[in-house]
Amino acid sequence: MGDDKIRNMDQLAVVSGISRPTISKYFQDPTSVRVSTRQRIEAALEQYDYRPNIFAMNQNRKLTKNVGIVVPYIADPFFAEIARNLEQRCVDAGFQPTLFSSHGSPELEREILNNLRLLKPAGVLLAPLGRASDQSAVEAFCVDVPTVLFDSEIQGLGRAYIGSDNPQFSTQIVEYLCRSGEPPCFFEMKNPSNPNAMKRRQGYIDAMEKLGHTPSIVGAEGSGWEFEEIGRLEGGKALASNLFTTNTVLCSNDRLAIGLLTACYEFKLQVGRSHDAAIRVAGQDDHPFSRFTCPPLTTIAQDYDAIAGRSVEALLRAIDGTGAEHETKLFHGRLVVRDSA
Amino acid sequence: MGDDKIRNMDQLAVVSGISRPTISKYFQDPTSVRVSTRQRIEAALEQYDYRPNIFAMNQNRKLTKNVGIVVPYIADPFFAEIARNLEQRCVDAGFQPTLFSSHGSPELEREILNNLRLLKPAGVLLAPLGRASDQSAVEAFCVDVPTVLFDSEIQGLGRAYIGSDNPQFSTQIVEYLCRSGEPPCFFEMKNPSNPNAMKRRQGYIDAMEKLGHTPSIVGAEGSGWEFEEIGRLEGGKALASNLFTTNTVLCSNDRLAIGLLTACYEFKLQVGRSHDAAIRVAGQDDHPFSRFTCPPLTTIAQDYDAIAGRSVEALLRAIDGTGAEHETKLFHGRLVVRDSA
DNA sequence: GTATTAACTTTTCGCGCGTAAAATTTACAT
């Protein structure tokens, strides 16, 4: 009965008996109108199932409800997982998140930021590529749009940086490895694009020296985001050349460790902390798959949930202007002892 | 000099000496205007770095250049990888893809489709949840928007379905397993949400019977998308109860197999095809991680690239109206023999 | 009962573009 489809706010105004501007206000914030008015609007809404035109809304709004989420590589389950978490929180906060992946390419990252500008986002959650990023492009973007960086820091850019306390990661796992066996060598990318890697290296060095051991670092050649393959290939070379000076290898991140585990398998080296094992391997991140490697990977868990939660909080503060000029929050890692070390 | 920022097409029309409607036409298709005109526009564009307002464009366009890509679970690297591939192809074809993940939730999937409608997309690439999907919602959406389904079929919905020839997958790997050792048992989810699982089960049964063996199926309890954990837990139970009737287990998909490998490790069962191994494990999909399990997983590789390529082709045909009423294309799998079986 | 405030309506304007029709220019072949 009379369920003619409604095409715009004017028509909804007619059938609900409320003026269009009031309805407009309702859609911007349902609590900003009188309860009785709200009920009448919502009653009409149920009958006619109308939804406002996004394009017309966003064209005129000074600030949209859009939020951009940019990750460096969506095919990395770590970023997929954290993106999922961020997305949910943005929706809960009444925003409409859009997910972008730079796919490891600085040009694409810049292009994404440029496209994002056109979306007039209320804010952006950005995990930059890191060293490879077009720094000046990111900087310019951060000036124009409230941006919270996470995972990877670029020297004080953005309204906040939320990440992990990487030196603490390395310190914690080095201490564990030293008290449970031989002190670890450190296996990393020779030219890591992620700045966290530098901090982990330094954390390793500091922790080793503090414990009276000599740091020993093995660098893997290669670039890109295929860390498992790099870990396997370069880890294999290191094993063949006996570059690891102890029977324990701490990897800069879990993906590298996963590749190294494969290399160990290929070399028929038994990995683990049992008596008959030949080598111990540990990672950092607690990658979603690390629990399922063979042996399961001992690692330092990033606090995904805390990072995502705090990032969104910081962004909301930046959006409504209650935030500080710049804030930094680093979360501690949690040692996850499994069988690999 | 005079690099005042340009805010709209009118201003660009002034500085370029070309009328606004012509410039509008240029942005819809640069080849649709005279070469000399195009050069003048592009010259002005370089000077002033103007980009049209997306919202105003899309508001009036009957058809936008938006393309939606919907996957059931972005944290599954298989979907992340194929989404990456699809995204690239859409960009190359001049479209602007937006990625959505249903995160395993039928409600969210329906919500995404509803939001997608508001984006007036030229077309949508949809990998539905499968059995769990709100079928009528998907059907209604496919009527309104040119939609290509991939990965998971829903009974002839959409303008095309592009996927894998699942029975062929199972047949091929069953034949390999039988000629290289004991005939395989089949390990799967008892209530799989993905329709491909049914076809793989049937493919297994048919292949076994054709080869004169008795099929033996072990079903795993559980639901959701944490297949590795389900494979580990339920696989462990099956191992403990000796439910696997032969020393060879074919898993319905790689993620289940990865979990089973972990279970085997926990039971100290050596996996592989060497003489001293206790069990052989094979998967299906060639998940990005399968090359790095220990032992590396023998599996049937989905042709990611072909599926993505054909899906986008079909979508482009659906968009410009040159496509058939409905097309189906199934790609064969490629046997990838690694160490696990 | 009047004053005050919040909620709401009305009015008017504008955003930046698409689109359609008619008029005009240009390019090209005859």
Place this chain on the structure above:
DNA sequence: ATGTAAATTTTACGCGCGAAAAGTTAATAC
């Protein structure tokens, strides 16, 4: 030179909404 088709301009209109200002109604305070 003439005709024709393609390209472009001009003109005019509309999309669906946000925003601001000024007036109106309803709820609360005293």
